[in-house]
Amino acid sequence: MDGVLIKNLSSQVGSEVTINGWLYNRRGSGKIQFLIIRDGTGITQGVLVKQEKPDLFDTAKKIPQESSLRVTGVVEENPKAPGGYELQVNNIEVVSEAEHYPISLKKHGVDFLADRRHLWIRTPKQSAILRIRSEIELAVHEFFNQNDFIQADAPIITPNACEGTTTLFEIDYHGESAYLSQSGQLYNEATAMALGRVYCFGPTFRAEKSKTRRHLMEFWMIEAEAAYFDFEDNLKLQEEMIYHIIQRVLKNRRAELEVLGRDISKLEAVKLPFPRLSYTEAVELLQNKGREFNWGDDFGAPDETAISEEFDSPVFIHRFPTAIKAFYMKPDPQDEKVVLGADLIAPEGYGEIIGGGQRIDDLALLEQRLEEHKLPKEAFEWYLDLRRYGSVPHSGFGLGLERTVAWICGLDHVREAIPFPRMLYCLYP
RNA sequence: UCCGCGAUAGCUCAAUGGUAGAGCAACCGGCUGUUAACCGGUAGGUUGCAGGUUCGAGUCCUGCUCGCGGAGCCA
Structure with a gap:
């Protein structure tokens, strides 16, 4: 028309x-x-x-x-x-001609609006968020394309857990048990051995009964994996990607940020390179701030917030204790107690937006880890093949889209960062 | 799963144990530059459900349902 x-x-x-x-x-x-x-x-x-x-x-x-x-x-x-x-x-x-519209322009509660999400998204703030989300997705594709990454999407329906620890949504796959994917990483490792540098982008499912402003049952994750990438290469890739996203949103979606009342100076303050803090240094930082924290514990949300308060840019926390990280994380050759993994914590208390690291490329060690984590070896045979046939050092990461959108938009809950959020006990509309 | 908070008009909220109310939305009317416009009027209720205490319960007690916030887990 x-x-x-x-x-x-x-x-x-x-x-x-x-x-x-x-x-x-x-x-x-x-x-x-x-x-x-x-x-x-x-x-x-x-x-x-x-x-x-x-x-x-x-x-x-x-x-x-x-x-x-x-x-x-x-x-x-x-x-x-x-x-x-x-x-x-x-x-x-x-x-x-519309029937009497149920959403007035006056104040409404979140419950009321969430039940009418299909109409709520018509309001200026909600549509601004969705435009920024789209801009972030475009920035990601643009960034990977410029850096020779190939999009190779991972399956949504999977035969087993990637990490085996978290709760999965089970589905009936023609009489067989199958699960909705909670990560595309293991598949990314396979495609990376075929294509060199890859990323996948799709929905991810976590059935944990999490009920916080940072959790959805269904969220979108951008996961990258690259062959011949060591730990440092990986951190550099991550910070450059985040920086690229921020710059593109600032350039193309400034009006939307203003509609949201976002303090744009906080986004402009993000600078390369991002600060890097070892787990041990982060523990000391928390202890110096008067928080009770012991080496070996995992960070809770308030700990992450306390750390992020110290920096204007997102901050990497790297080299976590082996015991609190996934089975595929490569041990640090300098210190076997820790692994070459890093989380990226967003500023302003938005928490972890990226988790990543270098993967174990040694067959024997990987088999040992599967045993330690009591994972069924048969299910991982194909994954072990990647170490049998031309294994190389490789690294990757996963970026949570909704948390990134929430941070960039300054939202107080990830439910507004996706058109139709799936939350605990909330499946409508 | 655990801890805390809540449920009153379509919406957002008031109401010492003593006649359930306001603003907005709806409807009717007014207003020549509005900015969530404004002004006047009309209508709008099984106070989440089930019990209990009391002369009397929206208010106090018990149970339930639903929702919100947080923790754990994670992106």
Whole structure:
């Protein structure tokens, strides 16, 4: 259909255009009214003066909130208008008159809005978040493409657990037990041995009964894996990717960040290289801040927040005790008590957004680890093959998309970082 | 699974154990540049469910249901 996007109105001043959109709100008096119109790219207003077009004025006055309409008018610049431009309306075609809309523009609670998520996403803040999410996804693809990574997606339905420890969603696979993927990493290691540098991007499922602002049952993860990448290569890749994402969002989605009221200076403060803290140094930092923490414990959310407070950029915590990390993590040759793994902690208390590290490339050690973790060796035979046939040093990581979106947008809960969040006991809509 | 908090009009919230109320939304009317517009009026209730205490319970007690926040686990 013919039409101009609201975001492009600035180039149409003086000409008559049609906007295909929805009626977001209406303001005005008995003699003049302002139709607030949204189209997914932005918000503008149509102006109607009763004296000039009495019939159209009365018709417009009766159009209910969220009706779909095509508004034709002449574009004018006006600093009072949302977005700086407005339409002197000449015609309105109501595409579909809406029933009484359940979401008013006033204050609502989260429960109420979450139950109507399919409508909530029409509001300026929610749609701004989803536009930023899309920008982040584009930035990721662009970054990997520029760095010679091939997208090779991992399966969603898997025969066994990758790490074996977390709870999985079980499904009936034609009479056989199967599970929804909780990580594509093991498959990434296989594709990396085929393609060199790979990444996968898709939904991931965790059935843990987690009930916090950082957890979803279904979330999207970007996982990269590269052959002949050592631990340091991997950290460098991660920080450059995050930096690239931030720069692209700052460049292309500044207006959306402003809609969200995000403190943009916090994002501009992110600088390369990111600080690196060994686990042991992080423990000392926590102890110096007066927190009770013993070497060998894993960090809780409040610990991560306490560490991130010390830095403007995301901070790497590396070389964790072997006992608290996954079976495939490569031990540090300098100190066998720790592994070459690192978490990236986002600033402002947003917690871990990346987990990654160098993988064990030695067959015997990997077999020993599977035994120690009491994992069924048969299920991992194909994975062990990767060490039998041309094993190489390799490293990778996984980035949680929703946590990244929440951090960049300054959200207080990851549920707003995805169009339709799947949370504990929350499966609708 | 554990700890804490909550459930009153469509929504957001009030109401010492003593007649359930306001703002917004809806509906009617007014207003010539609005910015979650504003002003006047109308209508709107099995106070989450089931028991109990009391002359009297939205309010106190017990159980249940649902929701929220946090912990653990993790991205």
